[in-house]
Amino acid sequence: xxxxxxxxxxxxxxxxxxxxxxxxxxxxxxxxxxxxxxxxxxxxxxxxxxxxxxxxxxxxxxxxxxxxxxxxxxxxxxxxxxxxxxxxxxxxxxxxxxxxxxxxxxxxxxxxxxxxxxxxxxxxxxxxxxxxxxxxxxxxxxxxxxxxxxxxxxxxxxxxxxxxxxxxxxxxxxxxxxxxxxxxxxxxxxxxxxxxxxxxxxxx
Amino acid sequence: xxxxxxxxxxxxxxxxxxxxxxxxxxxxxxxxxxxxxxxxxxxxxxxxxxxxxxxxxxxxxxxxxxxxxxxxxxxxxxxxxxxxxxxxxxxxxxxxxxxxxxxxxxxxxxxxxxxxxxxxxxxxxxxxxxxxxxxxxxxxxxxxxxxxxxxxxxxxxxxxxxxxxxxxxxxxxxxxxxxxxxxxxxxxxxxxxxxxxxxxxxxxxxxxxxxxxxxxxxxxxxxxxxxxxxxxxxxxxxxxxxxxxxxxxxxxxxxxxxxxxxxxxxxxxxxxxxxxxxxxxxxxxxxxxxxxxxxxxxxxxxxxxxxxxxxxxxxxxxxxxxxxxxxxxxxxxxxxxxxxxxxxxxxxxxxxxxxxxxxxxxxxxxxxxxxxxxxxxxxxxxxxxxxxxxxxxxxxxxxxxxxxxxxxxxxxxxxxxxxxxxxxxxxxxxxxxxxxxxx
Numbered sequence: 196x197x198x199x200x201x202x203x204x205x206x207x208x209x210x211x212x213x214x215x216x217x218x219x220x221x222x223x224x225x226x227x228x229x230x231x232x233x234x235x236x237x238x239x240x241x242x243x244x245x246x247x248x249x250x251x252x253x254x255x256x257x258x259x260x261x262x263x264x265x266x267x268x269x270x271x272x273x274x275x276x277x278x279x280x281x282x283x284x285x286x287x288x289x290x291x292x293x294x295x296x297x298x299x300x301x302x303x304x305x306x307x308x309x310x311x312x313x314x315x316x317x318x319x320x321x322x323x324x325x326x327x328x329x330x331x332x333x334x335x336x337x338x339x340x341x342x343x344x345x346x347x348x349x350x351x352x353x354x355x356x357x358x359x360x361x362x363x364x365x366x367x368x369x370x371x372x373x374x375x376x377x378x379x380x381x382x383x384x385x386x387x388x389x390x391x392x393x394x395x396x397x398x399x
Numbered sequence: 400x401x402x403x404x405x406x407x408x409x410x411x412x413x414x415x416x417x418x419x420x421x422x423x424x425x426x427x428x429x430x431x432x433x434x435x436x437x438x439x440x441x442x443x444x445x446x447x448x449x450x451x452x453x454x455x456x457x458x459x460x461x462x463x464x465x466x467x468x469x470x471x472x473x474x475x476x477x478x479x480x481x482x483x484x485x486x487x488x489x490x491x492x493x494x495x496x497x498x499x500x501x502x503x504x505x506x507x508x509x510x511x512x513x514x515x516x517x518x519x520x521x522x523x524x525x526x527x528x529x530x531x532x533x534x535x536x537x538x539x540x541x542x543x544x545x546x547x548x549x550x551x552x553x554x555x556x557x558x559x560x561x562x563x564x565x566x567x568x569x570x571x572x573x574x575x576x577x578x579x580x581x582x583x584x585x586x587x588x589x590x591x592x593x594x595x596x597x598x599x600x601x602x603x604x605x606x607x608x609x610x611x612x613x614x615x616x617x618x619x620x621x622x623x624x625x626x627x628x629x630x631x632x633x634x635x636x637x638x639x640x641x642x643x644x645x646x647x648x649x650x651x652x653x654x655x656x657x658x659x660x661x662x663x664x665x666x667x668x669x670x671x672x673x674x675x676x677x678x679x680x681x682x683x684x685x686x687x688x689x690x691x692x693x694x695x696x697x698x699x700x701x702x703x704x705x706x707x708x709x710x711x712x713x714x715x716x717x718x719x720x721x722x723x724x725x726x727x728x729x730x731x732x733x734x735x736x737x738x739x740x741x742x743x744x745x746x747x748x749x750x751x752x753x754x755x756x757x758x759x760x761x762x763x764x765x766x767x768x769x770x771x772x773x774x775x776x777x778x779x780x781x782x783x784x785x786x787x788x789x790x791x792x793x794x795x796x797x798x799x800x801x802x803x804x805x806x807x808x809x810x811x812x813x814x815x816x817x818x819x820x821x822x823x824x825x826x827x828x829x830x831x832x833x834x835x836x837x838x
Binding site: 216227231233257351392 | 403404407408411414415418419421422425426428429432433435436439443515577601602724814815817818819832834835836837838
């Protein structure tokens with residue numbers, strides 16, 4: 196009788212231990228998954244931001260009339276002139292976001308494109324971008340225009356480009372704050388409020 | 400059962416520990432990612448701080464050349480200033496470094512670089528520059544000037560950077576398309592056109608003076624003597640440029656009795672592009688191909704009334720810079736005394752047009768129509784280039800709303816002159832920023 200009780204007791208305890216173990220395993224894997232997704236979006240954001248800053252800081256570099264450096268400005272598309280590779284030839288650079296990527300588990304994800312011509316070479320420096328937004332301010336910090344794209348006669352007034360970038364993971368992971376039952380996308384966000392090229396304001 | 404439980408728990412612990420270590424490393428990597436971005440941003444900001452320091456030192460003292468090293472914002476920067484060419488262009492190179500702790504124990508250094516190029520402000524960059532807004536018109540036979548205030552009023556438009564070393568006299572609503580600067584704030588009352596309410600399309604800044612060193616004219620003369628073309632005294636020189644690239648030199652300018660020579664190109668006449676006449680006038684016209692700066696200098700005695708450049712007719716580029724900003728044809732006109740659009744012996748009507756494509760600099764006088772208040776009607780004048788003058792003047796006289804003498808005028812700035820100049824075109828001692836490169 197004692198032996199039977201021992202067997203039943205140990206089986207129940209063993210089952211509990213097994214359940215706890217499996218639960219722990221699931222939890223740890225979810226955490227690892229979420230951390231990995233966090234890391235991915237953060238690294239993507241840092242990479243994209245580095246490229247955006249590298250390009251935007253050169254707006255107007257070696258352009259005869261720097262006031263004419265920005266040739267198109269919309270909330271999610273910017274076209275400007277700069278000698279990007281410092282070879283004495285002025286390039287046309289364009290940044291824009293593409294449409295939403297329907298095949299992704301996260302329907303908000305878009306591709307961010309960078310095109311440098313001559314050559315019309317398009318690269319997509321960032322996947323997972325869900326927001327790429329620009330606001331254009333003048334020398335006094337006021338909005339250059341209330342309508343977009345910015346009218347061509349106001350492009351020369353652009354002094355500061357306030358840029359916002361948001362990156363989300365393409366798939367959902369366990370919410371690290373609210374608990375593993377809730378699934379969310381890992382998110383990283385960046386906003387530069389004073390991104391301005393010295394070249395577009397050098398003359399006067 | 401006991402052994403199995405122990406093995407199970409040990410195995411589970413091992414798996415969980417391994418995964419947790421991975422999670423920990425992921426978190427660390429995540430922090431590293433931001434740490435690196437922070438480091439890059441800091442290094443960049445430190446480099447910018449160093450560049451701003453170097454820029455201010457150079458702008459405040461054009462002779463400043465000392466390299467500098469300093470600590471700032473948890474890092475350090477160093478900069479050096481190099482001379483780039485005989486014109487005195489300078490390059491400021493700033494390197495910044497900041498040390499970060501990567502993965503807790505390992506140190507890493509992140510650096511950044513900023514490069515800036517400065518040049519002495521060339522007077523060709525201005526759409527309109529004057530030492531003062533006073534009437535300094537000198538007739539060909541007298542150095543007397545009226546010296547009265549000259550006003551920019553409604554209907555006057557200036558394209559390209561505009562500057563006067565004293566003050567603007569503004570009545571009504573003159574229009575400034577680009578930035579306006581001056582030594583002091585403008586006079587806005589007491590002139591024609593009512594109270595001044597100017598339109599500063601690109602802003603304004605007062606308290607700025609830009610010196611015009613006379614030494615630049617001596618340097619031009621030396622350059623012409625060494626590797627250009629120098630005409631010293633004698634009769635006035637005529638230069639007729641041809642679209643083929645050739646230049647015809649006539650002395651005297653009207654007959655060519657002393658010399659009448661055709662040079663195949665500007666370079667054949669003056670290899671460095673500098674053509675200087677001293678104690679004489681130079682008369683120019685035609686279509687030029689290539690780059691040149693034509694300079695007329697005053698002399699002493701009877702030469703005191705010389706040093707004028709006369710536009711006998713159109714003077715335009717072979718490749719029109721107004722329609723092709725990539726045109727490499729570029730002309731500088733430098734007159735120590737006056738630059739005139741000739742009217743004596745030139746027949747024009749109200750329908751006539753005269754076009755000049757050049758940067759014009761007058762050291763002591765101004766630029767106008769010869770005898771603008773008594774020459775009759777000479778049509779319209781178009782300038783595509785820039786003006787840097789000692790003072791202002793009129794182009795015509797008006798009666799009943801119509802021009803009775805002189806020419807109507809239309810000035811447009813050549814945007815190429817913002818970054819390029821005709822050969823050795825006069826420049827100030829002051830430096831200005833030409834390009835700013837950030838990594």
